[in-house]
Amino acid sequence: xNFRVAAEKYLAENMKKTIKLDVPYIEALYPIISHVNxxxxxxxxxxxxxxxxxxxxxxxxxxxxxxxxxxxIKHMAYRYWRHDDGKPVIPYVNPLPTICKKTSGxxxxxxxxxxxxxxxxxxxxxREFVSLLDGPAKDMFTFSLYTGLRESEVTGLMWDEEKYETxxxxxxxxxxxxxxxxxxxxxxxxxxxxxxxxxxxDVFVFTQDRFKRTFSKIxxxxxxxxxxxxxIGDLRVHDARTTFASRLRxxxxxxxxxxxxxxxxxxxxxxxxxxxxxxxLKELVCKLETEYPLEQHGNKS
Numbered sequence: 001x002n003f004r005v006a007a008e009k010y011l012a013e014n015m016k017k018t019i020k021l022d023v024p025y026i027e028a029l030y031p032i033i034s035h036v037n038x039x040x041x042x043x044x045x046x047x048x049x050x051x052x053x054x055x056x057x058x059x060x061x062x063x064x065x066x067x068x069x070x071x072x073i074k075h076m077a078y079r080y081w082r083h084d085d086g087k088p089v090i091p092y093v094n095p096l097p098t099i100c101k102k103t104s105g106x107x108x109x110x111x112x113x114x115x116x117x118x119x120x121x122x123x124x125x126x127r128e129f130v131s132l133l134d135g136p137a138k139d140m141f142t143f144s145l146y147t148g149l150r151e152s153e154v155t156g157l158m159w160d161e162e163k164y165e166t167x168x169x170x171x172x173x174x175x176x177x178x179x180x181x182x183x184x185x186x187x188x189x190x191x192x193x194x195x196x197x198x199x200x201x202d203v204f205v206f207t208q209d210r211f212k213r214t215f216s217k218i219x220x221x222x223x224x225x226x227x228x229x230x231x232i233g234d235l236r237v238h239d240a241r242t243t244f245a246s247r248l249r250x251x252x253x254x255x256x257x258x259x260x261x262x263x264x265x266x267x268x269x270x271x272x273x274x275x276x277x278x279x280x281l282k283e284l285v286c287k288l289e290t291e292y293p294l295e296q297h298g299n300k301s
Contacts (some may be wrong), residue, residue: 001077001089003041004034009081010073015174018152025066037047038074039090041104043097046070050099050107061115063107064098071095077167118242121145123292125232126243130294132226136206139193140218141240146190148244148262150177151237155215157205158185166278169189171263182263183278187286189294244288251291252297261285 007026011019032049033041046067053063064188074093081089097103121129130142138153149157153171159167161184169184176182186194194205206215218237227235228273241262248258259265261281 001038001081001223002035004030006038006073006077006089010076017080025069029066029070037090038189039092041070041074041093041096042094043103046096047106047108050109054107054109060099060109060112061114063109067096067098084252088193098182119235119239120246121235121239121243126292127294129226129230129232131233132229133222135222136208136215137218137220137222138208139196139227140215141237142224142294143193144189144218144237144245145239146187146285147184148241149184150241151218152216155206155218157201159201159205160203162194167282168278178263178265180263180265181258183281185261185278185282185285187282187289189289247288248284251284257281257284 007029011026014022016022029046029049033045036045050063050064074090074095076092077089078091079088083089097106099107099109099111101111103193126145130138130145133141143149145153147154153175156175157169161171161175163170167186169186171182171184173179173181197205197207208215223237225230245258245262248261253261257280261284277281
């Protein structure tokens with residue numbers, strides 16, 4: 001099976017909500033490896049492509065994502081796709097190495113560590129920035145600060161994920177990056193936000209107006225204007241998630257509980273037997289809201 005046929009099959013069958021975002025990465029490879037059999041694709045074939053992207057200033061992380069997609073297609077072809085006789089579509093998998101300090105020469109790329117580290121907001125920075133937001137942008141960013149949801153998880157939050165009796169939304173495994181079901185625990189601040197949107201739409205929680213327009217991103221319009229008006233500097237929506245995790249550690253949460261609240265896969269042999277305690281997770285989230293209130297009620301920093 002050649003790359004183009006395999007890639008089109010991968011895109012057609014993948015149920016990931018953000019699969020459309022992968023299309024440009026994959027289609028950019030068609031001129032180079034479109035008719036090459038999957039098992040014959042190796043790093044040297046991608047070298048001209050990577051060198052050109054490097055010259056254009058593309059980040060290492062972005063180039064690596066292209067490699068990850070190629071490897072994902074190879075993996076599907078070997079592990080899950082079958083010929084009529086039951087044999088794998090390709091006989092073996094030879095994954096391409098991602099770009100790091102040791103492998104950058106394979107792709108003719110100059111190594112640089114351009115990965116941006118997550119930023120943790122102080123409570124003062126949070127209040128300053130949130131005060132400059134309004135409408136759904138303010139509510140969604142605040143919701144992320146107190147739940148740790150990713151941007152796509154917030155904008156795609158649906159009413160049928162709500163569990164009324166427990167103040168919990170449960171994100172299905174198809175909606176999470178880790179592929180595991182994830183609890184979203186509500187407390188005072190987040191419950192108030194949810195209640196403001198309860199009558200606006202039957203499907204999605206966060207809608208824009210009476211026309212029921214939904215969002216694909218938080219960081220547009222009002223968000224950009226608020227950044228221009230503030231002294232917040234380099235702030236991204238994902239920093240709300242980083243801030244949430246850091247604050248959980250500050251209030252004494254165990255790493256296993258932080259993993260459950262962030263939707264990460266637990267590590268360790270016993271992890272497969274451990275189930276999160278909703279009561280304990282709710283206590284942590286409510287404690288975080290108390291220690292880091294949205295409004296000025298103390299001098300926590």
